[in-house]
Amino acid sequence: MDLKSFQMLEFINSRLNNIEKNISRIDEKLDFSITLQRNHLVRVKNGEEIDDHMILMGRPYNDISPQRAWSIYNNPNIDFFVLDVTAKSFKGTRLEEAVHIPIEELHVRFSEIPSKTVPILVISENGLRSISACELLVKKGFFNINNISGGYEFWPGKSSEKSAPDKDAPV
Secondary structure, eight states, rough: OHHHHHHHHHHHHHHHHHHHHHHHHHHHHHHHHHHHHHHHHHHHHOOOOHHHHHHHOOOOSSSHHHHHHHHHOOTTTTEEEEEEEOOTTTOOOOOOTTTOHHHHHHHHHGGGOSSSSSSSEEEESSSSHHHHHHHHHTTTTTTOEETTTTGGGGGGGGSSSSOOOOOOOOO
């Protein structure tokens, strides 16, 4: 085999390897997208509220208002898990039922979250750290995730005490 033929085979082999890698990436994205859509369908079937943008944009987690989160938090008929990802140095009032795992530790402590199917309400100081936490949890296989927009800064009452659910609040 001459040098030119060998170089051509090397080139073809390199292109085939790139094509295989691209197909693998596309396959992973497709699997993720199908899993995400299935999880959205389950949430709809179970009567959960899902933001239109979550479905249209293919977002894997839901952004909910502090008022919506407050109504869920105060409703004894809704099963949920509250994850607090605030910094260890956070001095504000925390939700009494929240499990505190600072965002810096979440990648090694995510197994402390008891279920991947129960709705997870993620809260932080102002809603920014909770976005990062939601994205990390999605990568770890969680799909029923709700970011509390604005975090503790906009939490109704700024108190950890539960009260009777607001009759007019959507559940």
